[in-house]
Amino acid sequence: MTTDLTEITVIGGDKTGLIARVTSLLFERGINIEDLDQAVRDDIFRMTMHVDTTDMVCKPETLRDDLHDLGDELGVDVQVRFPSDRETQQIAVLATKESHCLERLFQAWASGDLGADISVVIANHDDLEPLAEKYDIPFHDVGDGKGTPDEDEILDLLNEYDADLIVLARYMRILSPDVVFRFEDRIINIHPSLLPAFPGAKAYRQALEEGVRIAGVTAHYVTTDLDQGPIITQRAFDVPDDASIDDLKERGQPLEAEALLEAVRLHLNGDVSVHRGRTRLREAREENYQLGLSPEASSANPDRPVDGLGDIVAGDGGEEADD
Incomplete structure (x- = not known):
């Protein structure tokens, strides 16, 4: 993933509609989602998104505050890392x-x-x-x-x-x-x-x-x-x-x-x-x-023989080699 994308991470208890709430907020602010990955392990939900904020219609500080407020409302932790942060x-x-x-x-x-x-x-x-x-x-x-x-x-x-x-x-x-x-x-x-x-x-x-x-x-x-x-x-x-x-x-x-x-x-x-x-x-x-x-x-390892490169090549009917 290129370093010119903003990274958003959501961590917390698994809840119905959580992904929709976050992605809707981003859509409303003109932010394009380039990559989204989610998983649940031991009842902990994790979602990582890489988004393009080039054409967003708000300031970075506003987006960060809005996502933190949404996280508080949903009971999850939301972290935002802009390219300039890195x-x-x-x-x-x-x-x-x-x-x-x-x-x-x-x-x-x-x-x-x-x-x-x-x-x-x-x-x-x-x-x-x-x-x-x-x-x-x-x-x-x-x-x-x-x-x-x-x-x-x-x-x-x-x-x-x-x-x-x-x-x-x-x-x-x-x-x-x-x-x-x-x-x-x-x-x-x-x-x-x-x-x-x-x-x-x-x-x-x-x-x-x-x-x-x-x-x-x-x-x-x-x-x-x-x-x-x-x-x-x-x-x-x-x-x-x-x-x-x-x-x-x-x-x-x-x-x-x-x-x-x-x-x-x-x-x-x-x-x-x-x-x-x-x-x-x-x-x-x-x-x-x-x-x-x-x-x-x-360089000390031998490089011969290799199947098919020697003087004698096995004919048909032999056992298949392991992959």
């Missing part, structure tokens, strides 16, 4: 205790190599507060004594800091649909496995117990299905015979940080989009990123 994108980072991904993001931001501002760090423990203070980034601990986060406070902070993108830098909690739906395709997570293998907790331990020879990490968009969102980038590494869980973490954590940063850059640059549950790159952009294996690793 000139400098704001990143909110959610974290727990592990520092490697957060530190890599900070390094890229401090060097001017990120393409956006990190506006806030929200965590469910206070362990990373000194790291945020080092980079002079606001830090908020929203967890209780057991690290259980207050999601209402998270939503308030995301709204206060006007987050365009949420980055889960080893945030060890599952976000509820109430959060995920509000930021559809704008939450990126890093998971320490080559998804879809080994989702959920203790992914490195799962890989070790299954005896894999190659493990890895995956950066993906977050959906309400745990670790099943559209994959953006992946990295892989060898697992030695005598490897321990700590060995896997030592090999994997630098790749976690790099894969996450790469995914964030892809998103911020508008070079990746989601279509039917899969990510797609803009044309001629893949050469600018390392989405998976390094060129050196790829």
Whole structure:
């Protein structure tokens, strides 16, 4: 979706006639709907629209106020993001205790190599507060004594800091649909496995117990299905015979940080989009990123034989190959 369209998000309880009320308001103000997506999960309704406000017959502030008033009347939350609101994108980072991904993001931001501002760090423990203070980034601990986060406070902070993108830098909690739906395709997570293998907790331990020879990490968009969102980038590494869980973490954590940063850059640059549950790159952009294996690793893989390209080609009557 192009960045010159206004984005309208509606979140709340599912109600009959809700879509009609919102779309009618837009029609009356000369606004054309270019794309509309809706879903209901756990009784929470979410609708995201991308609209063309070029020829609307009211001011942006008036449209925002009218939609907020309609939301109050219907008992739903309505957010409006005009193109001008996104000139400098704001990143909110959610974290727990592990520092490697957060530190890599900070390094890229401090060097001017990120393409956006990190506006806030929200965590469910206070362990990373000194790291945020080092980079002079606001830090908020929203967890209780057991690290259980207050999601209402998270939503308030995301709204206060006007987050365009949420980055889960080893945030060890599952976000509820109430959060995920509000930021559809704008939450990126890093998971320490080559998804879809080994989702959920203790992914490195799962890989070790299954005896894999190659493990890895995956950066993906977050959906309400745990670790099943559209994959953006992946990295892989060898697992030695005598490897321990700590060995896997030592090999994997630098790749976690790099894969996450790469995914964030892809998103911020508008070079990746989601279509039917899969990510797609803009044309001629893949050469600018390392989405998976390094060129050196790829070149080491054999490229022959391939079905139909050898000297002997199987005749008719054989079993069909798997797709």
